[in-house]
Amino acid sequence: MTARDAMRWAAEAACRDEDPELFFTDEGAEDLGWQDRALCAQTDPEVFFPEPGHRTSEAKKVCARCEVRAECAEYALGNPDLTQSGVWGGLDERDRAAIRRQQRSLEEAA
Numbered sequence: 001m002t003a004r005d006a007m008r009w010a011a012e013a014a015c016r017d018e019d020p021e022l023f024f025t026d027e028g029a030e031d032l033g034w035q036d037r038a039l040c041a042q043t044d045p046e047v048f049f050p051e052p053g054h055r056t057s058e059a060k061k062v063c064a065r066c067e068v069r070a071e072c073a074e075y076a077l078g079n080p081d082l083t084q085s086g087v088w089g090g091l092d093e094r095d096r097a098a099i100r101r102q103q104r105s106l107e108e109a110a
Contacts, residue, residue: 034071039063049086056092063090 035041039062040048048059063069073089076096085093 032075034068038068038072039066040072048088056087059087060090060092063087066090 040059043062047062050056050059063072066072069089071089073091076083076088076091077099080096080100083096088096091099
């Protein structure tokens with residue numbers, strides 16, 4: 001499942017309006033309630049997952065106005081397998097890769 005498919009599923013899934021506790025236990029569960037307040041949930045997913053070579057500026061503009069941008073970016077940086085493509089928290093693939101490289105450099109220097 002691609003990130004685009006995952007986002008579509010989250011938007012269209014029958015369980016999206018159910019209590020998350022039905023699906024997630026407290027052990028190891030992440031609080032993803034911020035996703036309900038994300039502006040991207042009200043925007044066409046294609047904006048956040050443009051075809052290769054297309055601009056991400058429209059998605060980044062939406063993210064710049066979003067109240068949960070920091071939570072989204074943190075989630076994307078902490079879950080690279082789930083967020084390999086697309087714009088998350090105002091960061092595209094290149095932005096996230098650069099931040100991860102910088103984090104690794106800092107960890108190696110410590």
